[in-house]
Amino acid sequence: MEKTELVFIPSPGLSHLIATVEMAKLLLDRDHRLSITVLIMKSPNNTAVANYTDKISSPPPDSSNTTSFRRPRFINLPGEEETTTPTTTSSSETFIFDFIDSHSTHIRKIISDIIAGQRQQPSTSRLGGLVLDMFCTKFADIADEFNIPAYVFFTSGACSLGFFRHLASLKFDQGQDLTQYKDSDTELSVPCFSVPVPAKVFPATLVKEGPMADVFLDRFRRLKDTKGIMVNTFHDLESYAVDSLQSGGKSQTPRIYPIGPVWNLYKYNSVDDDVSNWLDEQPEKSVVFLCFGTMGSFDESQVREIATALEKSGARFLWSLRKPGAKGSKRQPPTEYESFEEVLPEGFTERTKGIGRVIGWAPQVAVLSHPAVGGFVSHCGWNSILESVSLGVPIATFPMYAEQQLNAFQLVKELGMAEEIRINYKIDFKGDSPPEIVAAADIEVAIRRLMTAEEEGGGGGVRGKVKEMQSKSRAALLEGGSSYKALSLFIEDVISNAI
CATH class of the missing domain: 3.40.50.2000 (Glycogen Phosphorylase B;)
Structure with missing residues (x-):
């Protein structure tokens, strides 16, 4: 059977990494036509991330029974200590984004090798695209270089997605200075929220002086360069927000796939x-x-x-x-x-x-x-x-x-x-x-x-x-449920758009 391969690129934060790995497992469980590779950035000085990546990269305890167990392929990207010309410094306010972006060369090489390997054996697999974390949307440029689709797995909810897209529009399209909302009593009408949102609940990093807001919101501006966004939510939880995001209909780009809740598979520890x-x-x-x-x-x-x-x-x-x-x-x-x-x-x-x-x-x-x-x-x-x-x-x-x-x-x-x-x-x-x-x-x-x-x-x-x-x-994830249908739609879109 010909496989369609997806390459997931999560950000190095533990919560993002766990959700991404579980999303990959869910896709593999749902459709045997898929294969998945996850590229892992090892966050410097974060032992929790290192411990988790070591755990998931090890063979499962019951790996002898490989006929019924499908798992992603994991590739650990070189860390900063393995890079001859580090691009990040501990004093940089945008350190985490600099760290993510420093992996571009390695990611480009891996994608090139995957495509070359598939050309040598064209009947075995096709590249379905990159699935990017919300903070990794800059890598949509790499997808464009190889003429492959880029998708996003948004690890937060539909309200957050609508909020960040709105702030990116205020900043870049309307030229607003977002620092005006720092310590402000203003309330804003925000798409995806049915009630006005007070500025006091805006993420602090987006309303203060410095480069962080520009870099952060630019990642959300880049969402428009992708083919679709999987959102870790379900329709009944955020019906107003999901309907708002999907208001463009089936022809809209990027398409929105509310496929959650993705959480239940990573119960990997027990209580003492x-x-x-x-x-x-x-x-x-x-x-x-x-x-x-x-x-x-x-x-x-x-x-x-x-x-x-x-x-x-x-x-x-x-x-x-x-x-x-x-x-x-x-x-x-x-x-x-x-x-x-x-x-x-x-x-x-x-x-x-x-x-x-x-x-x-x-x-x-x-x-x-x-x-x-x-x-x-x-x-x-x-x-x-x-x-x-x-x-x-x-x-x-x-x-x-x-x-x-x-x-x-x-x-x-x-x-x-x-x-x-x-x-x-x-x-x-x-x-x-x-x-x-x-x-x-x-x-x-x-x-x-x-x-x-x-x-x-x-x-x-x-x-x-x-x-x-x-x-x-629970109903959303069952066959016929809203999230089950959304995930099926995503899979069919990926397979039909594969190169």
Whole structure:
């Protein structure tokens, strides 16, 4: 059987990389006419990315049974330390984009070799195109060089896609100075949102002085140079946004394929026996889980406010608490505390013994899957939102960086599917200004609302809406569901457009 090959190019961030790999696995599972190669950029100084890439590049434990197991081919791109003329510096504000772009030569060589190999054996495979991460759209130029299609896998939701496209248009087409929205009380009408969006939830990097906004939004301007965009969402979750994006009909370019939620395949870690046993002893839906993503951590003053709120709320809790990385021009990932007593209020551990647990890194999906967990205090990363919705666990919003404030606004104001701790809270990773502190009283009130919310009749409350959306998320992926159909359409488009 002739294969149609797709080459995925994810950005080096862990959340983007995981979602991309799972998307590739989903495609392979759906259609045996496809083969997939994933090009992996090893992010410097990020051990979480390195550990994950080592794991996925290793043969699966049951690899002896290869007849029923299909997996992508992984190619590790040379890291900066292997490059004779590095193009990135630690002081560059646009470091991550410089790092991504530095791989152009290696990617071009790999694509050239793939095409040459297929020409030698023309009956075995065809190149269906490049599938680019949202931050890798500059590589659409490479697709043009080889006259192959470029697609995008957008790892966030439809509202975010519409928002970033709109800001790129304001900046480049209308010539607006986006710094006017910094600390502004302005609200904007934004395509894909049914309600005005306050400037205070705009990603901070897009409204401050410096080159980052230009570079960032240029990636979204380049979306128009692609043939189609797979979006990690499903129609029922973001119906207003999806309909807005697809308003151009079947002839529009790029086409929009809402194919999510892509999350359920990467449950690759389990809870430690000690934590699992503790959860097993708790009543159903009684535990609030606090977890803030791969980059989530707080200064000591904020940790103490969270601890005070938990203690006063009386809620059972499982808290993933991690130590902030060094501040600077490049965000450093969190590390583990040698002892939580370094930052927790004196006596907190003893006073909450039996009611709560404080742990380090946590396998988020495995914890959210446990029946004892009834609420989730989250940074509102899109992967975390999809996991919470798909598992029926409502969120209390505590966004920190990137588009998380926008996601929190969407959950609370657009969809009515989350309780608000804060919508516009932001972390300053550089440490240029004093950290913003969310008071214990505000956190306590939100946790109480989250954990006492009832599944109101007709899905009117937060918990009821999340449970209703949980069912719809599963239906979307089943044969005949909206996401199933969208993925089928993408596959047929890829095969028909292959060279």
